[in-house]
Amino acid sequence: VFKLVVLVSGRGTNLQAIMDAIDSGKLNVQISAVISNKKNAYALKRAENKGIDAIVLTKKKGEKRENYDRRLAEVIDFYSPDLIVLAGFLRILSPWFVKKYKNKIINIHPALLPSFAGLYGENVHKAVLDYGCKVSGCTVHFVDEEVDHGPIIVQKCVEVLDDDTPESLAARVLEKEHEALVESIKLISEGKIEIKDRRVIRKII
């Protein structure tokens, strides 16, 4: 079976969407472990409730990025996953880590890339509203050395409403994130896509 390790920092609603899709038979994959860089992340509870290994790996004071990533990789390699999913994991990954797992890491970003790259959390939605955008959405992409830059797998859009607040827009985008993430994992786990000239395309079989 196709194995995932899911990296989180927060509430874990995207993790929940993956678990729900597995339970309903929409995804034929297994979550081998959930790893959080924050000890109080509610995502850890969601994993424990399902009997999934939930691991906390916090950064030590003054620890270099690559050193943390090497410790992270040690945990990940214990599970030998087919895919690493960043589901609200709020850390930049070092070039070392990205090279080690080339085309094996995906991230969900709460805007239509390449717009609003580099921002995260509510900051993204505030920036979208401040700019006066009429649509926003989310992007699932492969992770490369540059943040929010790798090949795009799935994008979904939502309308921006005149009375939106960052919170109301975030909630509308979040629903699409759940769909986009599940669709992306389905495509990858079924071997239906490949990367060609930095574009993600459907495999012809």
Ligand code: 3YE
């Ligand atoms: N790393 C690479 N490429 C990518 N990480 C993410 C996407 C992505 C990636 O496409 N190479 C905010 C994180 C930004 C931030 O600066 N965080 C701090 C950590 C703070 C802490 O430890 O609490 C940091 O130094 O990384 C995922 C989204 C990253 C969003």
